[in-house]
Amino acid sequence: MIFELSNPLTKTLITHLRDKNTKAPQFRHTISELTKQLTYEALKEFPLIDKETSTWLGNKNYKTIDEEDIIVVTVLRAGMPMLDSAMELIPNVTAGFLAMKRDEETHKSILYYDRLPECKGKTILLVDPMVATGGSMCDAIELIKSRMPSKIIALNIIGSPDGLETLHSKHQDVDIYIAQIDEGLNKDKYIIPGLGDAGDRSYNTED
Numbered sequence: 431m432i433f434e435l436s437n438p439l440t441k442t443l444i445t446h447l448r449d450k451n452t453k454a455p456q457f458r459h460t461i462s463e464l465t466k467q468l469t470y471e472a473l474k475e476f477p478l479i480d481k482e483t484s485t486w487l488g489n490k491n492y493k494t495i496d497e498e499d500i501i502v503v504t505v506l507r508a509g510m511p512m513l514d515s516a517m518e519l520i521p522n523v524t525a526g527f528l529a530m531k532r533d534e535e536t537h538k539s540i541l542y543y544d545r546l547p548e549c550k551g552k553t554i555l556l557v558d559p560m561v562a563t564g565g566s567m568c569d570a571i572e573l574i575k576s577r578m579p580s581k582i583i584a585l586n587i588i589g590s591p592d593g594l595e596t597l598h599s600k601h602q603d604v605d606i607y608i609a610q611i612d613e614g615l616n617k618d619k620y621i622i623p624g625l626g627d628a629g630d631r632s633y634n635t636e637d
């Protein structure tokens with residue numbers, strides 16, 4: 431399932447991201463706001479449990495998402511503001527990290543570090559803003575699946591139709607929530623119109 435957000439506010443924030451005058455702090459903040467929109471949508475049907483809560487009226491059971499069932503896995507670097515945002519919204523989740531870099535020549539992703547907590551039986555929210563060829567997301571999902579989670583949900587900001595098709599056809603069991611599906615890829619496999627390099631835009635490393 432691929433779900434694209436359609437709220438006018440989402441489009442407005444995406445336009446802020448495309449604007450090359452948007453500086454790194456506002457860029458990261460906007461990624462963060464879009465991540466919250468994606469997280470609300472992705473968890474809309476998430477089951478609730480009863481949790482004994484110490485309140486001013488004494489101990490009572492109240493409904494909550496089982497936050498400890500959720501692991502947010504981020505793909506460095508560009509996924510970092512998305513992880514921070516998801517953890518502001520659901521503070522008791524656990525975090526996992528995958529460090530990946532696309533090779534500039536082959537455009538294939540290379541995994542050079544992973545630090546995942548125990549994933550068995552957990553729900554994984556995998557966050558990475560860009561789905562260009564889809565290679566990074568596919569590699570991330572294959573690695574996570576080898577750790578036997580119960581479910582993987584992908585949260586992405588901008589994707590190309592081809593990258594999303596690759597991702598969806600290889601991993602039909604992964605629900606994909608995305609803020610914007612763009613037109614395509616250029617010869618360097620950058621998303622068009624996209625926003626440029628999300629990692630560079632976030633961390634001031636553009637040439």
Ligand code: PRP
Pocket residue numbers: 505506507508509530531532537539558559560561562563564565566567593619627628629630
């Ligand atoms: C970006 C992005 C994805 C990947 C998408 O990371 O965050 O991980 O490219 O491309 P793909 O769908 O073709 O695999 P990048 O390699 O630029 O690293 P960065 O986050 O450090 O900038």
Ligand code: URA
Pocket residue numbers: 508560562619620621622624625626627628629
């Ligand atoms: N990575 C990015 O940050 N942007 C793209 O358009 C493609 C890969």
